[in-house]
Amino acid sequence: MAFINPTRFEISIRMFSMDKEASEVFYEGEDKTIFSGSTQVIPDIKYFQLSRENKKEFDEFYENNDIEIEREEHKAFTEWFYECWKAAQGHKMNLPSYFVIHDHYKSLDLRANKWISDDEKWE
Template sequence: MERLKKLNIELKKYLEETSVQLTEDLIHLLNGENISYVDHKGKSDIKAFYFEYEYEYLNIVFWGVDRKGNIATNTVSLPTNKVGSIEKNGDWNALIPEKIWNIVSDFQDHYEGDDFDDILDEYDDEKYKLFEQWFFDCWKKASEQTKIKMDAYFSIHDTYFRTDLNTLKMINEDEIAQRYQP
């Protein structure tokens, strides 16, 4: 377990190194830059931002929606540059560093103790708490720097519940849809 705790310390350090890049990316999005719109839509059509991440690899994607909840942009992968996560072989493209991924994968493949689930749950809980807090902090900095208030939601991929980035409270898809009803 101690080895997995050290991995979360490494992950936190890596995320801190990546904070500047993610904050820059979020500033660009808030300013309507680096966004490719669909169906003849534009910046003024965007009513909310969505950010989702993959459970395993922590890769983040962004898209914007219009007031009806229809997708109004193409997706953007964030951060746009994954500083330091690309290993020497150049094949790794996940946000989580390959070294961390490999150690956890090896643990899952070879650990045989009765406490396997407890150890992995504790590791994952801390990892996701660190990851989410990192994203929230970057969002807050970007919002403060741009002085732009935008409805925005953050969640794990394909979930019914999301975190409202303006309040940091959980909200479900139905509650979000109600916000945009005429």
């Protein structure tokens, strides 16, 4: 799941292990090769710096264009993540894999490279 904060220019990515009931899966055993729960893949990082003198101007611009900015920002991060997943050969994992932007109801099915609803994902 990607957490993107466009007004603070930050992104973090967390990976979750989920079951078909949309619940997080945990493992209590000793085998360290088994992933369960969640893990921080990328901590809060700034992807852009804005000078203080430009902050007010940006805030006004963002307020007037937030829908378009977020749409383009989400598109850019989704494409970047998908390309990284392909380069890491994520398709070789025989598990469903999705990219989700926090608080959104659609997910990118990474194996099929198409957007699906939460209902489709958990059915």
